[in-house]
Amino acid sequence: MSEATLILVKPDGVARGLTGEILRRIEAKGYVVTGLRMLEADRELLAAHYAEHEGKPFYEPLIEFMSSGPTVAIRAEGHRVIEGFRSLAGTTDPSTAAPGTIRGDLGRDWGLKVQQNLVHGSDSVESAERELGLWFS
Ligand code: IDP
Numbered sequence: 073m074s075e076a077t078l079i080l081v082k083p084d085g086v087a088r089g090l091t092g093e094i095l096r097r098i099e100a101k102g103y104v105v106t107g108l109r110m111l112e113a114d115r116e117l118l119a120a121h122y123a124e125h126e127g128k129p130f131y132e133p134l135i136e137f138m139s140s141g142p143t144v145a146i147r148a149e150g151h152r153v154i155e156g157f158r159s160l161a162g163t164t165d166p167s168t169a170a171p172g173t174i175r176g177d178l179g180r181d182w183g184l185k186v187q188q189n190l191v192h193g194s195d196s197v198e199s200a201e202r203e204l205g206l207w208f209s
Protein backbone atom coordinates (compact mmCIF):
# COMPACT_ATOMS: atom_id res chain seq x y z
CA MET A 73 0.00 0.00 0.00
CA SER A 74 1.34 3.40 -0.98
CA GLU A 75 1.41 6.33 1.41
CA ALA A 76 1.37 10.10 0.77
CA THR A 77 2.97 12.99 2.61
CA LEU A 78 2.98 16.78 2.48
CA ILE A 79 6.36 18.36 1.87
CA LEU A 80 6.83 22.12 1.86
CA VAL A 81 9.78 24.01 0.46
CA LYS A 82 9.56 26.88 2.92
CA PRO A 83 10.06 30.53 1.82
CA ASP A 84 13.80 30.39 2.65
CA GLY A 85 14.24 27.39 0.35
CA VAL A 86 12.35 29.06 -2.49
CA ALA A 87 14.20 32.38 -2.01
CA ARG A 88 17.58 30.62 -2.04
CA GLY A 89 16.75 28.83 -5.28
CA LEU A 90 16.79 25.37 -3.70
CA THR A 91 13.38 24.13 -4.91
CA GLY A 92 14.94 22.11 -7.73
CA GLU A 93 17.61 20.59 -5.48
CA ILE A 94 14.99 19.56 -2.90
CA LEU A 95 12.72 18.05 -5.58
CA ARG A 96 15.77 16.27 -7.00
CA ARG A 97 16.51 14.65 -3.64
CA ILE A 98 12.88 13.50 -3.22
CA GLU A 99 12.85 11.96 -6.70
CA ALA A 100 16.37 10.55 -6.46
CA LYS A 101 15.30 8.69 -3.32
CA GLY A 102 12.58 7.07 -5.42
CA TYR A 103 9.46 8.83 -4.19
CA VAL A 104 6.93 10.00 -6.74
CA VAL A 105 5.76 13.61 -6.89
CA THR A 106 1.99 13.49 -7.41
CA GLY A 107 1.12 17.10 -6.58
CA LEU A 108 2.99 20.39 -6.89
CA ARG A 109 1.93 24.00 -6.38
CA MET A 110 3.50 27.33 -5.47
CA LEU A 111 1.53 29.69 -3.30
CA GLU A 112 1.82 32.55 -0.84
CA ALA A 113 0.29 30.98 2.26
CA ASP A 114 -2.09 33.25 4.18
CA ARG A 115 -2.36 33.43 7.95
CA GLU A 116 -5.47 31.28 8.07
CA LEU A 117 -3.78 28.40 6.25
CA LEU A 118 -0.63 28.72 8.37
CA ALA A 119 -2.58 28.88 11.64
CA ALA A 120 -4.37 25.66 10.69
CA HIS A 121 -1.15 24.00 9.52
CA TYR A 122 0.80 24.93 12.67
CA ALA A 123 -2.09 24.71 15.20
CA GLU A 124 -0.05 22.34 17.42
CA HIS A 125 2.56 25.07 17.97
CA GLU A 126 0.19 27.89 19.02
CA GLY A 127 1.43 29.57 22.20
CA LYS A 128 5.06 28.48 21.80
CA PRO A 129 7.72 31.24 21.80
CA PHE A 130 8.59 30.65 18.13
CA TYR A 131 4.95 30.56 16.95
CA GLU A 132 4.56 34.20 15.85
CA PRO A 133 8.00 34.35 14.20
CA LEU A 134 7.16 31.04 12.47
CA ILE A 135 3.90 32.37 11.02
CA GLU A 136 5.65 35.59 9.96
CA PHE A 137 8.49 33.67 8.31
CA MET A 138 6.11 31.32 6.50
CA SER A 139 4.18 34.39 5.23
CA SER A 140 7.32 36.11 3.97
CA GLY A 141 7.23 34.73 0.42
CA PRO A 142 6.11 31.88 -1.77
CA THR A 143 6.12 28.27 -0.57
CA VAL A 144 6.21 25.22 -2.82
CA ALA A 145 3.84 22.48 -1.67
CA ILE A 146 4.61 18.94 -2.78
CA ARG A 147 2.55 15.77 -2.48
CA ALA A 148 4.93 12.82 -2.54
CA GLU A 149 4.03 9.15 -2.55
CA GLY A 150 5.71 5.86 -1.76
CA HIS A 151 5.81 3.08 0.80
CA ARG A 152 6.90 4.70 4.15
CA VAL A 153 7.37 8.12 2.51
CA ILE A 154 6.37 9.97 5.70
CA GLU A 155 9.22 8.46 7.71
CA GLY A 156 11.53 8.42 4.69
CA PHE A 157 11.17 12.12 3.94
CA ARG A 158 11.63 13.07 7.62
CA SER A 159 14.89 11.16 7.42
CA LEU A 160 15.92 12.95 4.19
CA ALA A 161 15.05 16.32 5.78
CA GLY A 162 17.10 15.83 8.95
CA THR A 163 16.41 17.17 12.42
CA THR A 164 14.75 20.54 13.09
CA ASP A 165 17.93 22.41 14.07
CA PRO A 166 20.01 22.83 10.91
CA SER A 167 23.25 23.38 12.85
CA THR A 168 23.18 19.83 14.14
CA ALA A 169 21.16 18.11 11.39
CA ALA A 170 23.28 15.29 9.98
CA PRO A 171 25.36 15.96 6.87
CA GLY A 172 23.67 14.20 3.95
CA THR A 173 20.26 15.53 4.93
CA ILE A 174 18.55 18.53 3.33
CA ARG A 175 18.76 20.62 6.49
CA GLY A 176 22.27 19.38 7.32
CA ASP A 177 23.70 20.04 3.85
CA LEU A 178 21.82 23.16 2.82
CA GLY A 179 20.62 24.84 6.03
CA ARG A 180 22.25 26.86 8.77
CA ASP A 181 21.24 28.90 11.82
CA TRP A 182 20.82 32.57 10.91
CA GLY A 183 20.44 33.69 14.55
CA LEU A 184 16.72 34.47 14.16
CA LYS A 185 13.76 33.79 16.49
CA VAL A 186 12.65 30.90 14.31
CA GLN A 187 14.75 28.25 12.61
CA GLN A 188 14.67 28.69 8.84
CA ASN A 189 15.21 25.07 7.92
CA LEU A 190 14.09 24.88 4.29
CA VAL A 191 11.49 22.14 4.44
CA HIS A 192 8.46 20.76 6.23
CA GLY A 193 7.43 17.11 6.19
CA SER A 194 4.31 15.59 7.76
CA ASP A 195 5.11 13.50 10.84
CA SER A 196 2.33 10.87 10.81
CA VAL A 197 -0.38 9.41 8.60
CA GLU A 198 -2.97 11.53 10.42
CA SER A 199 -0.95 14.77 9.98
CA ALA A 200 -0.29 13.95 6.34
CA GLU A 201 -3.98 13.52 5.57
CA ARG A 202 -4.88 16.69 7.44
CA GLU A 203 -2.08 18.76 5.91
CA LEU A 204 -2.62 17.51 2.33
CA GLY A 205 -6.25 18.56 2.75
CA LEU A 206 -5.15 22.06 3.78
CA TRP A 207 -2.56 22.65 1.02
CA PHE A 208 -4.19 20.77 -1.86
CA SER A 209 -7.90 21.42 -1.25
P1 IDP B 1 9.76 19.98 12.29
O1 IDP B 1 9.59 20.97 11.15
O2 IDP B 1 11.16 19.41 12.31
O3 IDP B 1 8.69 18.93 12.33
P2 IDP B 1 8.40 21.27 14.52
O4 IDP B 1 8.70 20.98 15.94
O5 IDP B 1 7.13 20.73 13.95
O6 IDP B 1 9.67 20.81 13.65
O7 IDP B 1 8.41 22.86 14.38
C1 IDP B 1 7.91 23.51 13.24
C2 IDP B 1 8.91 24.54 12.78
O8 IDP B 1 9.04 25.57 13.79
C3 IDP B 1 10.34 24.02 12.61
O9 IDP B 1 10.56 23.39 11.35
C4 IDP B 1 11.14 25.29 12.75
O10 IDP B 1 11.08 26.10 11.58
C5 IDP B 1 10.40 25.99 13.88
N1 IDP B 1 10.90 25.62 15.22
C6 IDP B 1 10.61 24.50 15.91
N2 IDP B 1 11.21 24.49 17.11
C7 IDP B 1 11.90 25.64 17.19
C8 IDP B 1 12.72 26.22 18.20
O11 IDP B 1 12.94 25.66 19.29
N3 IDP B 1 13.29 27.43 17.92
C9 IDP B 1 13.07 28.08 16.73
N4 IDP B 1 12.29 27.58 15.77
C10 IDP B 1 11.71 26.37 15.98
Ligand code: MG
Nearest residue numbers: 192193194195
Ligand atom coordinates in the same frame (compact mmCIF):
# COMPACT_ATOMS: atom_id res chain seq x y z
MG1 MG C 1 6.58 19.27 12.60
